[in-house]
Amino acid sequence: MKAVSAEEAVALIPNGATVMVGGFMGVGTPERLLDELVRQRKSELTIISNDAAVPGQGVGKLFDAALVAALTASHIGLNPNVQKQMMANKVAVDLVPQGTLVERIRAGGCGLGGVLTPTGVGTMVEEGKRRIELDGKSFLLETALRSDFALIHAFLADYLGNLTYALTARNFNPVMAMAADTVIVTAEHIVPVGVIAPDHVVTPAPLVDYLIANG
Template structure:
């Protein structure tokens, strides 16, 4: 694990990369990374996240700035900008049921090829997918979902990169940290090794590649 500046961390993300971002309507989203992605003018990113938040908040900042070329999310209902850009063809949007989305990500993190779910059987969600019968019940095969980068927000880290989250701000952050090639974590507090008890660690340091060093 290395400690890097915000600017250097975002500079590592090339145009066209796939990026998982933690958060639920902006809660648990690394806002400083959103700001810097917009400032550096990144383009054509595939963003994988629960939602696109709202205009001017969280991932909504990336939508506003034209950073996102494709969005894989469970809903966009609270961001009219995302809806507008989807309708106008500026952003490709893949809507995935929330439970299915997180399980696809979890599968990638665990080295699985995918998961079986009854969600979407007999609906438009089924189009182009494999249906399997297991003990007389139909399931869809949903393939694993990985990314080039995961951007996570944590409450605390030690100097090795072990992460602890704050209440519901934890949400999808631990799962996406398992499913990306490179994990960049923004934390509110960096403490000496030993301050965080081993059984309080949620994301172990072995999964974290970079910590953001704030001035």
């Protein structure tokens, strides 16, 4: 793990990169990294996140600045900008059931090719997918998701990069921290090694590539 500024970390992300962003309706989202993506005008991004948040908040900021070419998410209903950009064919939106989305990311981070889920069988979600019958039940084969970068927000990070999360700000963060080539983390508090007890570490330090120093 290397401690860097938000500016340095975001400079590593090229235009057109695939980026996972933690958070649920902007809660548990690394806002400073999103602000920096907007400032450096990183464009044509493929974003993987639970939702599109709302304008001005979380990943919503990337859509305000028209930096996104494609979005994979479970819900965009509270961001009218994304709806507009989708209808105008400016953003390709792939809507995925939330449980399927997180499990595809988990599979990507755990070296699995995909998962079998009953969710979506017999609905629009099934289109173009393989249905597999096992023990008399129907499942869809949903493939794993990985990304070039994961932008993660933790509650505590220690000097080595061990992470814990707070309350409902955990959501997709620890799962995405497993599924990207490069993991960049912001934390509410950076604390000495040992403050987070071994039993309480959720994301182990070796998964974290860059920790953004708190100003």
